[in-house]
Amino acid sequence: MPFDPKPIYQLVDDIPKGQVASYGMIASLLPGVTARMVGRAMSQLETGSKTPWHRIVQSAGTIAERLSADVQREKLKEEGVDFRKSGAVDWSACRWQGPSQRWIARTGADPERVLEILATWPRR
DNA sequence: CTTCTGACGAAAT
DNA sequence: CATTTCGCCAGAA
Numbered sequence: 258m259p260f261d262p263k264p265i266y267q268l269v270d271d272i273p274k275g276q277v278a279s280y281g282m283i284a285s286l287l288p289g290v291t292a293r294m295v296g297r298a299m300s301q302l303e304t305g306s307k308t309p310w311h312r313i314v315q316s317a318g319t320i321a322e323r324l325s326a327d328v329q330r331e332k333l334k335e336e337g338v339d340f341r342k343s344g345a346v347d348w349s350a351c352r353w354q355g356p357s358q359r360w361i362a363r364t365g366a367d368p369e370r371v372l373e374i375l376a377t378w379p380r381r
Numbered sequence: 382c383t384t385c386t387g388a389c390g391a392a393a394t
Numbered sequence: 395c396a397t398t399t400c401g402c403c404a405g406a407a
Contacts, residue, residue, distance in 0.1 A: 260404055280389055291402055292389040300388050313388075321388040329388090343395085380391080 262298035264364075265290060269299075271360045272312045275336045277346050278353040279316040285374050286356065286366075296321070312353070316380065318345030348379055 264287050272278055280292040280299075299310045311332040318341075320326050330340070338351050355375045361368055 281391095284389085291404095293387075293403060294389090296388040297404065298388095310388085315388085316390055323388055325388085 260294065260297075262294075262301060265295055265298040266302075266308050267364070268356065268360065269308050269310065269313060271357050272309055272353050274309075275338060275351060276353040277312050277314055277318075277333070277338060277348075277351045279318075279378075280313055281316050281380075282353070282378055283313065285377070286371065292316075314346060318348050320344070352379065 265283065268283055268286060269278075280295040283295045284290045284292045295313065299313055302308055302310055311329040314329075315321055320329055333346070334340075339347055341347055356366070356371060360366070361371060
């Protein structure tokens with residue numbers, strides 16, 4: 258069965274402006290999905306997509322270096338996300354609080370399980 | 382089938 | 395902190 262990125266986009270679409278999540282955090286909420294798959298899904302997005310791909314960064318809070326890295330930093334700054342001298346976002350100030358009630362209802366996820374997973378972040 | 386390459390990550394050094 | 399190492403897994407070659 259081929260890899261279906263839709264569930265990943267559906268969850269990333271749920272992240273509010275000004276908040277940031279890591280590839281691993283998104284993956285942990287989707288059974289069978291790994292951080293690499295999330296990164297791959299983001300890279301496959303078409304330019305102009307409404308999905309907030311810029312709100313996904315590495316677990317250390319740093320931006321994955323590539324051609325569009327500066328665009329991502331710019332977009333985040335526009336939303337009020339601040340960066341430390343190290344170049345990493347300040348997790349304590351902008352970490353995504355978790356999926357909305359709407360997402361949980363729409364996907365049928367177990368609310369209790371979601372809380373358990375959220376409790377494991379941050380992992381640093 | 383094997384190898385290599387990623388928008389990754391955690392642990393070890 | 396910075397680097398390395400190993401595990402991860404879908405695709406491409």
